[in-house]
Amino acid sequence: MSRRLRRARKRIETTEGADVSKKLEGKRIAFLATDMVEQVELTEPWKAVRDEGAKVELVSLEEGKIQGFNHYDKGDMFGVDRVVEEASASDYDALVIPGGVGNPDTMRTDENAVAFVRDFFEQGKPVGVICHGPWMLVEAGVVRGRKVTSWPSLQTDIRNAGGEWVDKEVVVDQGLVTSRKPDDLPAFNEKIVEEFCEGRHEEQAEKAQNAVHADATPK
Template identity: 50%
Template sequence: MSIAGKKIAILATHGFEQSELEVPLQKLKEAGAQVQIVSLEAGEIKGWAKKDWGRPVSVDRTLGEAKPSDYDALVLPGGQINPDLLRVEPKAIEFIKGFWRDNKVIGAICHAPWLLIEAEIVKGRRVTSYHSIKTDVINAGGRWEDSEVVTDQGLVTSRNPGDLDAFSRKLIEEIGEGVHQRRAA
């Protein structure tokens, strides 16, 4: 499916899981999207590659420069460090909430549902995540599922480790559908 002309933000900071940023980034670009890395500060952010620091990625825009209205969708890579640092940043949470309020697609991988919890998005929604935050999702009112990829009205989550290609395909499909009218959970 082509999503040519769509603009996608990937919100990340230091400690993002390398593959969870790079695979969706590559797949979204291959599908024709314009993708920007949005972070807390300008410059570069450094990834985490399984058991050690990974490669740096250039930041395209800071949170101070980016607005949800600039984009068609949002991707939240996981790793333990990245979402834990972002979930205590009010600007990051407001950025995420803006996508949800505007009925735009949000994709979250692994530990990134922590950000969805902070943004008060998971309550009543079908969600998956890395197994270690299952209780956090449930305690926030999410309907946690042990599935590789779960979609609920434009919210795409992946438990990873798993198939990031399957996550990316579902994300692209949801972006191609456009805004999602959301029923109350």
């Protein structure tokens, strides 16, 4: 056997013996969405975490399927894995909330969906939110004291809720990952994988508790 062939075989054996475990192996990730979800903001983060070994479930307001949208045009239908009324943050390691105007605008009127989101923060679990998704954070009362980005039209809502709105493609604040729009998805996907891999953030729980207590204090 030639020296070159021996070196090539050694490289193959080294690669085969390397640790190829996926970053999110064993993690269970919830995606919270309903009709009019911006399709790419559901499918691309879904693929990003699933490719890293996570088990992914679509949680929604009702059983059946939800309608995705590509901006103003109808897209694909997506099967619901679990109804939010029966879901618990304790069953998951992390949460993703996609955008689309109608998606979070509908969900923020559902008390079970709002409580589901709030519980992730109170348990210190990482959360990824994009586009109009931060409306859910405002409704859940977990924005106060946090750096957040979003679709620009939400910035007044975020500031009024006590958050600091930042115009960047991705913002990370102690387990909370936010982005503005579909163009930011590459950066968003990279960061949610990173934060979900890190797991629970004590500071996430502390900030959530402080925000809830501050909002409950009589003015």
